[in-house]
Amino acid sequence: QAALTQPPSASGSPGQSVTISCTGTSSDVGGYKYVSWYQQHPGRAPKLMIYEVGVRPSGVPDRFSGSKSDNTASLTVSGLQAEDEADYYCASYAGNNNYVMFGGGTKLTVL
């Protein structure tokens, strides 16, 4: 099964907002509320930023928010900061056969 579809790159200036999309199907993103987002800096392990579509774990700045409409989920980063520059991956539960699908990743550049 193909990975979820993310744009390969996104960018914004400090202080601006940027939204990253994640498109799947009714068998994954559209079928469950279990969409999560991960931030990965070069050479580091991924970090959970959003779970269950729009819930932030403790310690994640409220500049990060998530939403979903039909088969597409979105991560919005508001008030961009230099440290937000990283790769971002979406993931969705996809049922017991496929379990978890990841997106291809989006490289976020802070200009």
Next chain:
Amino acid sequence: EEQLVESGGGLVQPGGSLRLSCAASGFTLSNFGLSWVRQAPGKGLEWVAAISGSGGSTYFAAAVKGRFTISRDNSKNTVYMQLNSLRADDTAIYYCAKARPATGKAFDIWGQGTMVTVSS
């Protein structure tokens, strides 16, 4: 501090085997599901396998089904993944990741990863 530490990676020839370990500290691993996620060099994340907290349920990606197995020893607070019939496209950093409580469908703690290289 809650932490996961992977070990067991290395260089192996095509067709060979490896056993990866994921040891937990700071929390009781048996209370949570755990997954392995891999990342080929320069590529994105790929979910590989998962095991429930009790160990009674396991799940595998199509790419590894029949070649990889996953198990856990709750007395050692450790999860294992046995990698058999390894191929060049299995070359990747392998991360273990703890599932969030309740729904278990997101990963809130990740290890630092262990590199597996399949090459002759």
